[in-house]
């Protein structure tokens with residue numbers, strides 16, 4: 001039955017290309033995220049929403065945010081990974 005054989009092969013190719021497409025998409029997303037973390041290493045601090053100030057329950061700002069030391073920025077997770085990878089690399093070459 002040549003027809004059935006062709007159908008099976010076609011189905012196999014289809015799932016293979018789907019996995020390949022998924023793999024490429026994931027790779028691109030990871031790369032894009034990595035580049036994004038490289039270009040913009042800082043994200044707005046989650047605690048003070050980027051203001052760098054600590055807020056009282058009454059909405060008045062007082063003192064610097066402890067999480068970001070008043071900068072209003074926090075290092076993104078991806079950049080932390082890049083930094084630790086770079087540290088590992090530096091240790092290896094020394």
Ligand SMILES: [Zn+2]
Nearest residue numbers: 045048065068
């Ligand atoms: Zn903060």
